[in-house]
Amino acid sequence: MAGSPLPVADRPLVSPRTRATVRVRRSVGWVILGVLGLTMIFPFAWSLSTSFQGTDRLLQVPPQLIPESPTLDAYRRVAEVIPLVRIVINSIVVSVSVTVLQIVTSALAGYGLARFKFKGRQVLFLLYLGTLMVPSQVTIVPLFIGMSQLGWLNSLQALILPMIASAFGVFLFRQYFLQMPDEMEEAAAIDGAGPWRTFWKVAFPYARPVAATHGILAFMASWNSFLWPLFIARDEQSMTLPVGLASLHGRYQTDWNLVMAGSVIAVVPVILVFAAMQRHIAAGLLLGGVNR
C-alpha cells in the first residue's frame, strides 16, 4: 500500500488541544479495529481448536478454546473415511494446471490482441469482454451435459479444461502489453527474433507482475471452487477439497472435529499463499474485483 497520504493529524499545523482529541479518536479507532479483528480471527481459532479436540470432549459445557488433551485423532480419521491424500493431490493438480494454462493462454492472446493489427481485432476483443458479463451458471448446465456425453464425469480434465480460457486474464495481459515500450521488441527484432521468440524472451518476462497477480487469483478461485466440481466430481477419487469437505459433512453431521479438521486442511494452504504474496493479491483485486 504505497503512497498512502500522511494522516492530516500528523501535520504540525495543529494546536495541542486538537492534537489530544485526535489522539483519543485514533485510540477509539484502534479499539474498534481490534474488536472487529478478533471477530475475524475467532472462527478460525475456534475451528482449529475443535479439530484438535477428542470426540468425547466435543459437546462439553463450557466449551474450551484450548483443548485440555489435544489430539490428532480427527485428522487421522478424516484420512480414513475419505481418500484425503488423493483429494489433496486432485486439488493441487487441478489448481496448478488451471493456473499455469490460464496464464500462458491469456498472455499469448493478450499479446496477440495488443501487438498485432488484423481485421476483426476489435470484434474479438469485445467478444472476450462480452463473455465476462455472462454468469458462469449459464454455461454450467450445457457443459455438464457435454461432459457426461463424453464420459468425462469424475475426471480431472473435466475440472481443468473448461476453466482455462480466461477473458479476464486476456484483458489484463492485453492492457499490460499495450503499454510495453516498443524499444524492447525492436531490440529483439534486430537480433533476428520473430514474434514467437520475442514473446518468450522479451514480452512474457516483461509481463511477470500481471502473471503473478493473475496467477494468485486464478489459483485461489480454482482451489476454492465448488459449483462446477459439485457437478463433475461425484465419486471420491475425483473430488477436490471443497467437494470432499461437503461430502464429509454430509456423512458425519455431528463429528464436528472431523469436519473442522477437513476445513483446516482446505483453508491453511490458501492463507499461507496469501500471507506470502499479499501485495500481489491486493493489486490484483484492485485490477479486477469483478472476476473473483
Place this chain on the structure above:
Amino acid sequence: MTWLGSARRWWVAFLAPSFVLLIIFTIVPIAAAGVLSLFQWDLLTDPEFVGLGNFAELARDRQFRSAVVHTLVFIAGYLPVVMVVGLSLALLLNRRSRLAGVSRVVFFMPVVSAWVAVALMWRWMLNSRFGVINWMLGLIGIEGPQWLFERGWAMVSVIGVSVWKDAGFVMILFLAGLQAIPADCREAAFVDGANPWQTFWKVTLPLLTPTVFLVSVILLINSFQVFEQVWILTGGGPLESTTVVVEQIVRNAFSFGRMGYAAAMSWILFAFIFTVTLIQTRLQRRWVHYGG
C-alpha cells in the same frame, strides 16, 4: 511496435489456444443454454421441444418465485451492511502503520478461504445446542435461537456470515478509492475547521462516489449468484425460507434431471444481472462525481 510483414500472420498462433477454448467452453455453452431452455430433457430419454414452455412454467413455479424473492431479500440485507462495514474498515485502516498492514491480512483471511470451509465453520459455531455462539449468549443471559433452523433467523445467519466473509474484500476496494483522494482536499476541510464527521460527509464521500459505484456493481453481480453459503449453511431451508436462484438451478439440473428447465432459470438469472447492471450504469450520472 506492431508486427508487420511476414510476421503479421502470427496473430493466429497467439490467439488460437485461448480463443479455441473460449469458443468450446464458453461461447458454445452460452448458445447451447439458450437452445436447451426450449427443450425438456432428463438426459435419459430424447429431448422434447417445448418452445417457451419452460419459461411459462417458471412464471408459475412457486418455488422459483420464492427463490427469486429470497435472493432479493438476501441482497437487500447483505449489500448495505457489507458496504458500510467495508467502508468503515477502510476508513479506520487508511493510515500508515505497521498495525494497519497486519490488520489488512487479518480482515482478508475470510476472503481467501473457501466458502465451503467457512460455511462449515459457522455451521458449527451456530449450532443451537453445542455451538459457541449460543454458549456466549448464554453467558449474558440470552437464550440464542436455532440460528439455521428457524425461519427469519436462517436468512439473518446467511447474511451475517456473508458479510463476515466479504467485508475484507470490500475494504480493499474502498482503501484503493481512499488512497486516490488527494490529501489536500481533506486538509483544506481540516483547516476550515471541519470535524472528521463533516469532512467525511462533505469531502471524502463525494470524492469516493466512483468507488462506491464500482463496489456496488461488483457486489450486486456477485450477490445475485449467492449459492455456496446457502447450500452448506441451510440447504435452502427451513421450509424453503432461504432458497435462492442458483440453488434452484443446481437442484433442477443435478437432483431432478431437468436440464432445459435449469437452463431457462440460468437465462433468467443472466437477465436479472444484466438489467440491474444496466440500470445502475444509467443512474450513476445522478450521484457519481468524476474528476474535480
